[in-house]
Amino acid sequence: MANLHMVVCLKVVPKPEEIRVDKKTNRLERTDARSELNPPDMNAMEMALSIKERYGGKISILTMGPPYFEPLLRVGLAMGADHIYLLSDRDFGGADTLATTYTLAKGVEKIEGVDLIFCGEESSDGATGQVPPGLAEWLDFNQITMINNIELAPRKKTIRGRREIKAGHEILEVPLPAVVSVAVASNEPRFMDYRIKDWAFEEERMTVWSKDDLDVDAEYIGVSGSPTIVSDLAQAATRERKREFLTGTPEEIADKLKVILQDAL
Numbered sequence: 001m002a003n004l005h006m007v008v009c010l011k012v013v014p015k016p017e018e019i020r021v022d023k024k025t026n027r028l029e030r031t032d033a034r035s036e037l038n039p040p041d042m043n044a045m046e047m048a049l050s051i052k053e054r055y056g057g058k059i060s061i062l063t064m065g066p067p068y069f070e071p072l073l074r075v076g077l078a079m080g081a082d083h084i085y086l087l088s089d090r091d092f093g094g095a096d097t098l099a100t101t102y103t104l105a106k107g108v109e110k111i112e113g114v115d116l117i118f119c120g121e122e123s124s125d126g127a128t129g130q131v132p133p134g135l136a137e138w139l140d141f142n143q144i145t146m147i148n149n150i151e152l153a154p155r156k157k158t159i160r161g162r163r164e165i166k167a168g169h170e171i172l173e174v175p176l177p178a179v180v181s182v183a184v185a186s187n188e189p190r191f192m193d194y195r196i197k198d199w200a201f202e203e204e205r206m207t208v209w210s211k212d213d214l215d216v217d218a219e220y221i222g223v224s225g226s227p228t229i230v231s232d233l234a235q236a237a238t239r240e241r242k243r244e245f246l247t248g249t250p251e252e253i254a255d256k257l258k259v260i261l262q263d264a265l
Contacts, residue, residue, distance in 0.1 A: 004057030004152075006116045007108060008048045009135070010076055011038040012069040013125045026230035027094065028125060037072055040120025042189040044182040047150060048118045049080045049190065055152050058082040060114075062107050064092055064100060070206065077200035078192035084206040085111060091211050091222045097126070099225035101134030106214040108139060116159065117179040121146055132181035142174035148186035 014033035022029045048059050059081040061073055066088055073084050087107050095103065108114050117139075119132040136143035147161035160173040161180060192200075199205070211221060219225060244260075246253045 004051075004055060004115050004154075005111075005113050006048045006051065006057060006059045006118065007062050007111065007114050008041070008045050008059055008076065008081065009104060009117065009119045009131070010041045010045065010061050010063050010073060011120075011123050012036070012063065012065055012072050013038045013123055016124055019125065021233060023233075026233055035069070035072060037075060038120055038123045038125075040122055040124070040182065040184040042120070043184060043186050044118040044120045044180075045076055045079060045081070046187045046189040047147075047180070047182050048116075050187075051116075051150065051152055052080065055154060057115075060085055060111060062104060062111070063087065064095070064103055064107075067208070074200045074205070075192055077205055078194070078197050079190055080193065086206060086208045087210075087214070088208050089210040089212075091218070094223035094226065095221065096226035096228035097128055097130040097134055098227060099221050099223075101131055101138055102220045102225060103214070103216065104131070104135055105138035106216050107209065108135075110209065110214055115176045115178075117141065117177075119179065119181050121181045121183055129181070132179050136179035139177070139179070142176075142178040143180070144172045144174055144178065145181040146183045147172075147180055148183045150180065 012035050014028070014030045015036055018033035020029040020033070021027070051057070052059055061076045061081050061084045063069065063073060064087040067086070069086065073086065077084065085107055087103055092103055108117065117135060119135065121132070122129040132145060133143055144159070144161045144163070146163050148164060149162040151160045153160065157176045158173055159176065159178055159180065160171060163170050163172060164183070211218070246256050248256070
């Protein structure tokens, strides 16, 4: 299926340990935090690359954010993707998952001819898991979620995914076009291929689109298109762990520990 066109949604996120919250706006403050590619999205990238190796086709990277995300996104090209589409506009800022998926869907429509979209199951900064199904809804694509393995049937134009559940696993099959959310740690993302690093950093490998390049309704993007409101923040209470020190000879300590364990069962 040489004409298969896949899109991988890569999100650039702040390092979790460096995230701060703006107490005035109740939004994440990312200015002083270092950035990285969202780890679950790297699993999505690896799954798309494995499909490309087996069946052919091309991979486009799609993301929304400021221009300084560019060097990180080009890592995806050095892994084996073909092109980057960066949706970048100040009016996209402050978007919740509804406005984000709307904007990304408009990007997919602008790209045209997309058969398969891969997303990580969630982002490390938001952890909502809402973007893959939201994207499928805006595009009216089929979807399968939390997949750790996938097979493509080119003649049938379907995908079959395996999802782990509590009692075992289940197999889901849907026709293309479709959105797939990939379970975190479902594979081992490959390293960059340094032989194509120079190619990956060529200017023509990335296209930047603003709101004027997309057929968007201003009321559905950014802050104005985001019905989610964080009214307050509070730190969750921590539960103190009980600590008990046992004294005596090794035999006495063993006897005391035996009693404690028996009482706990």
